[in-house]
Amino acid sequence: SVLKAFVQYYAKHQLPEYLSELSQQCTLPFAKCNIRQPKTRWGSCSSKHDIMLNAALILYPLAVVRYVCVHELVHTQHFDHSAAFWAEVAKYDPQFKQHRQILKTTALPYWWHR
Secondary structure: OHHHHHHHHHHHHHHHHHHHHHHHHHOOOOOOEEEEOOOOOOEEEOOOOOEEEEHHHHHOOHHHHHHHHHHHHHOOOOOOOOHHHHHHHHHHOOOHHHHHHHHHHOOOOHHHHO
16 A cells, blocks of 8 residues: 555655664664564564664554664563563663563554455
C-alpha cells in the first residue's frame, strides 16, 4: 500500500538518525544501521556491531523505539541477554519492562501485513 511505502521510507530516514543520536548520548558506538521488515524481530545486532531495526518501529511511541535502540546498542557491549546486559539496558531505560510489554501486546495495523 501507499501508506506502508511511506512509513517504510520515513523509517529508513528517521530510525538511523535517531539511533546515531542515542548512540552518542549513551556512548555506545555501532557500525551500520539497516532498516528492514523482518516478521519476527524488532532489531538485531551483529558481531560486527551492525544494527538492524524493524521499519514497523516507527508506528510505536518514541519511548518504545528508544527501548529497542538501547537494547541493540547494549548488545555492542554484551552479546547475550545476561543479567549484566539487562542491568545496562535498565541504566538507559528504567522502564524497559513496560516498553517490552507494549511491543508484545500491541498489534501492528492490518495494512502493515499486506
